[in-house]
Amino acid sequence: xxxxxxxxxxxxxxxxxxxxxxxxxxxxxxxxxxxxxxxxxxxxxxxxxxxxxxxxxxxxxxxxxxxxxxxxxxxxxxxxxxxxxxxxxxxxxxxxxxxxxxxxxxxxxxxxxxxxxxxxxxxxxxxxxxxxxxxxxx
Ligand code: DAT
Ligand code: MG
Numbered sequence: 384x385x386x387x388x389x390x391x392x393x394x395x396x397x398x399x400x401x402x403x404x405x406x407x408x409x410x411x412x413x414x415x416x417x418x419x420x421x422x423x424x425x426x427x428x429x430x431x432x433x434x435x436x437x438x439x440x441x442x443x444x445x446x447x448x449x450x451x452x453x454x455x456x457x458x459x460x461x462x463x464x465x466x467x468x469x470x471x472x473x474x475x476x477x478x479x480x481x482x483x484x485x486x487x488x489x490x491x492x493x494x495x496x497x498x499x500x501x502x503x504x505x506x507x508x509x510x511x512x513x514x515x516x517x518x519x520x521x
Pocket of ligand 1: 476
């Protein structure tokens with residue numbers, strides 16, 4: 384797990400609320416290193432690939448639509464066990480139940496049904512990290 388890489392996305396709600404700096408600062412404070420960074424409004428094609436594991440689920444369309452609604456910040460982040468470590472920093476999927484001290488727990492809002500607005504994405508395995516980094520950084 385040494386020198387692992389993960390993909391972190393600051394989602395459109397995080398960028399719009401001006402939380403990019405705080406989110407990246409938490410990553411750096413933990414000792415992880417940002418080795419690539421870009422801001423872009425992703426295409427639908429990228430998002431369908433990125434979220435292919437969720438295709439067919441009821442939240443898939445709202446998720447893809449939301450993620451393409453504005454600029455996101457994509458980061459390649461490296462460090463020991465960074466995949467698990469960033470998931471831990473991000474907190475549980477739903478901001479309401481995400482623990483205080485986590486990104487979603489401290490900064491995330493409860494937007495009702497719009498669970499997709501939870502500030503960040505982080506890869507969940509080495510395999511998805513490699514796949515997702517290819518989509519966002521080529
Ligand atoms: P995570 O982002 O914590 O890895 P996930 O991969 O299960 O969560 O889902 C991807 C995104 O889809 C998630 O960040 C928010 C949205 N989502 C997940 N479950 C949902 C649900 N039950 N209803 C609405 N949106 C959901
Ligand atoms: Mg996921």
